[in-house]
Amino acid sequence: MKxxxxxxxxxxxxxxxxxxxxxxxxxxxxxxxxxxxxRQRRAALDAKLAAAGKPxxx
Numbered sequence: 461m462k463x464x465x466x467x468x469x470x471x472x473x474x475x476x477x478x479x480x481x482x483x484x485x486x487x488x489x490x491x492x493x494x495x496x497x498x499r500q501r502r503a504a505l506d507a508k509l510a511a512a513g514k515p516x517x518x
Contacts, residue, residue: 461470506516 461472462468463470502517509516
């Protein structure tokens with residue numbers, strides 16, 4: 461992070477760096493892990509519906 465008036469780079473606390481890594485991890489989970497889990501759950505439900513002779517979810 462830079463000071464807006466001097467352009468000098470400001471020191472970063474370890475907690476700030478850890479927070480940034482936590483946010484990054486949550487973003488990966490939200491955009492990559494959760495959609496795949498949802499796809500797998502939906503596929504399992506569609507298979508169950510197909511076994512019962514019902515159409516898959518829309």
